Amino acid sequence: MLQIARIHYRQMSVQAARMLVSPARALVDERVDITVESLSPRQPVTLQARLVEGTAHFQSYAHYRADSAGRVVLGKQPALGGTYTGIDQMGLFWSLQPSPGQKPGLRLRKKDVSTPFLVDLSLHDGHVDVTGEEENLPDCLAATTVERWYLGEGVERIPVREGRVRGTLFLPPGEGPFAGVIDLFGSTGGLAEYRAALLASRGFAVLALAFFAYDDLPKEMYDIDLDYFEEAVDWLLSLPDVQSHGVGILSTSKGGEIALSMASHMGSKVAAAVAIGSYTAITGAPLPYKDKVFPCAQWIPENVVFTKEGHVDVRGVVDTTREPGIQACVQKRQSVPSCLWQGRMTSAQKQFSLQIRRLLE
CATH class of the missing domain: 2.60.40.2240 (Acyl-CoA thioester hydrolase/BAAT N-terminal domain)
Structure with missing residues (x-):
């Protein structure tokens, strides 16, 4: 190369x-x-x-x-x-x-x-x-x-239509089994493959997973259920090319909310979850799972602040301390006050089983 x-x-x-x-x-x-x-x-x-x-x-x-x-x-x-x-x-x-x-x-x-x-x-x-x-x-x-x-030499790109699961599987060259990863994006919908392709180029078996506004999936982001994502996990773990001891979830925005919910409720099937630019609570609409419906956090629109640069500051709009999950904070991301959230999550540790790690740049 x-x-x-x-x-x-x-x-x-x-x-x-x-x-x-x-x-x-x-x-x-x-x-x-x-x-x-x-x-x-x-x-x-x-x-x-x-x-x-x-x-x-x-x-x-x-x-x-x-x-x-x-x-x-x-x-x-x-x-x-x-x-x-x-x-x-x-x-x-x-x-x-x-x-x-x-x-x-x-x-x-x-x-x-x-x-x-x-x-x-x-x-x-x-x-x-x-x-x-x-x-x-x-x-x-x-x-x-x-x-x-993004796509390295020898990486296989395989369209996926299995049950309800829609997306693209990327498999690295060489002999497996490989560590499995599910890649989730957010509120733009559709299917984004570039991050999954790059991870596969570095040796992971990655499923770029769509969950709305793609193929025959729901048209709206809020017409989803957590069972769909568990079906995707089960399918990925069933592949001989994928290690069977749990998958990792890489996620952004709305996908981060889903990833943290998966890590909270799917046990050892989910070995790790990374949420980028995400709330640590369910927002927008309730999330059904099996015989339960997880309520969404209440929005407080009067807490929205517009900065002098014209950016929207959503700190304080959602109380995220009620949702169990795994949070990694980057202080450099000014739109999310990681030190504040870290403190709130630490306080919530007494009630929920949480792992908190703060990342510094």
Whole structure:
């Protein structure tokens, strides 16, 4: 999979700038080394990244100054401005943002994991703002394209229609059985495969599980029951390619509420649960399971706060201390006060069987 891209463009002088990228084809979680050579000593330059996914356009850029040898090494020299600053080998990738004219709140998501993200890198003379029209940019001194994949070589992608279960199974190459994971997203519905594909590329057997607004599943998020998810767990554990001692659940948003409910009520079938950006209570509508119906937490809309940046702060809208589960908090996520919730969950430990671990970035 290792490739090195070298594409040369002639400058106005005798020099020819060179951009070296290694690897030029890799999984999205792999680091990329980017080096520019054959610049003038101390020459100011701008590096730009562009990515198009369907109708969505994203871009990033950074200002650098070549060293005395005419080189720029992103992993060793600081970006002086742009969409990020400081020494950051992967800054051009993580700081990609919607291009001007794109709709607000646009997210970068891979819809078709059988194709890579194609990230076009270009080098321009001087420190310039490259977020405007392309025809107004300085001449390109060097350019190349980097492939960023979610689906690794040899990973099997298998559509799933088993009983009520709908989704896609990803199996890594090699001999199993592999640790099983169910991947759940949230209130957007449908089926997202990119995270499951990447996990399978790293050795897990992963079921990307849809639960509404997909195929013949319920149209609305609130017409679901926990039995559906237990059916998915049982099916995954029945596969010879999957280890039989319980599955892990990786989840986001509404999927996190479901994952914590699964961990609370399905015993050893669920060995671990990770909830990202999720409440620790059931919200929106009651959740049926077997002969029970778990009530949803009460919303307190008057507790919604709009910040000066225009963000919605939902702290205090839902009392999450009543729902047993497993919570991992990241203090950096300012929309959820992890220290406060950690304290409340710790207080609730006397009533429920909880495991609490706070993660620091």
